[in-house]
Amino acid sequence: MRALILLASMCCIAALIKNVADAFGVHQKIWEPKRPRSTQAYVTLLYGDEFLLGVRVLGKSIRDTGTSKDLAVLVSDGVSMDAIRLLEADGWIVERIELLSNPNQQRPARFWGVYTKLKIFNMTQYQKVVYLDADTIVVKDIEDLFQCQKFCANLKHSERLNSGVMVVEPSAELFDDMLKKVSTLPSYTGGDQGFLNSYYPDFPNAQLFDPNLKPDQRTPRQMERLSTLYNADVGLYVLANKWMVDGSQLRVVHYTLGPLKPWDWWTEWLLKPVDLWQDIRRSLKRSLPGTGGGLVPHDRFVVGVLSVLPVFFVAFLIWYRRRPPNGVRTPLCNASLSGWMRQFRLYRTVLGVFSAAGNGANYQNGHTKHIALISIVVCFVLALLSAGEAFHLIPRQVMPWTGMLLLYEWTIFLFSLSFGTFLGLLYDWGKSTSSSSSPPYKGHSKQASIWDMETTSYGFGMAALTLLVPCLPFLLGITAMFARVGTFVGAGMVLAVFMTYSAQNLGVRWFLLGREDGGSSLDLMNH
Known part of the structure; x- marks a missing residue:
């Protein structure tokens, strides 16, 4: 009986360990590489999780052609274990390798392990591989x-082979010979591509490789060149806004524009060919929970939080302003954050400096131009900081529209909070420099609020123009990258002009409102 209880306990513990291991992404199958199922294979390399989505989309594009070859x-x-699990679920045969160090001292830092690509020449378990x-x-x-x-490989415009698409007949002897020469043959790129050009x-x-020839018509050769159809360079497409070959006959598209990779959400807003890549990405199936459409659970969670957080925060401020606890108005009841900011020493110090600088100044006779200038500078600085922080918060590999909407939402949210606080600071500055003789400001209402009609109109105007800037090229049907960038710049200049006009008017307006309210308070005290 004790033995049965002990056995049952061990089984429960083993099941518990397995569940915990699965929860944390540990799966024993990843340490048991699948065996080749065919004598030929499509092969790619993965150095880190950053390119994982690219490998997944590549695999989906190959499987869509109906191939029966291995995908290795x-x-x-x-590469993390979670990434390996996902690749295996997608149907890839995963082979762990060690990186080959780069012997070149003069090379980009990101080229440290690119010589590892030479290991495809040693994949002798296959008779032939197509590397992508x-x-x-x-x-x-x-x-x-x-x-x-x-x-086989493709020549680019510099009359040098490009190693992005290659056909290789693996050989241990060939691989060993390459390893002997990596430290002696020069590399014009500082990487594998330059070495292969020297080799x-x-x-x-x-x-030139002719795919229409029958096997008995082919003359044995060591090398053949591939047509541009098998390695269509997006970089060249950008220069002419069209493919250099018949676009309907394309076989392989290569996204070679350095940091502008197709999985980064912002590239579709610049490059028309990214639409092809994103169409395949959207069709990715749910190989593991939460991985449909190329997303991972972590990104889904972050997107969800980023989507609702500004809405909840604004709703909380509105509710708290309208329904203060126990009927007592608190600093958070103010429409901006200026009341809350008054609790901080830094805020009071800045306000004191402004007040000291403004004492005795006649703001109704030309000195408001300094307020206007300060407001313009602060407006643009806060706008840039808000956009930069919003861009930093968004996961890089979300869907393009998701990324753009999150960027828009968080930029407007952060800018509204920060610039609204600045306007509250100007209001307090105006109150601290007021006197009973301060003339009334036209348009003043007794219950000054950051949500009044004029301020709201300026805010909605800036928000609408901010939304129009990225959408305008698509509304006009512009596909060329340089034309899109030019349209962005043109629309951005219109936005900048409106922001300048709005900032100076809002800054002066809220400063003078503060002076008038301060003057009214002094009059009441004197009476």
């Missing part, structure tokens, strides 16, 4: 690439 991904130690960078997608069947010779110096003279 070489992953380094920088993680920032590529397949838009049409490319099974004919497996008919290519021992080494295959005659590649520009190679024959």
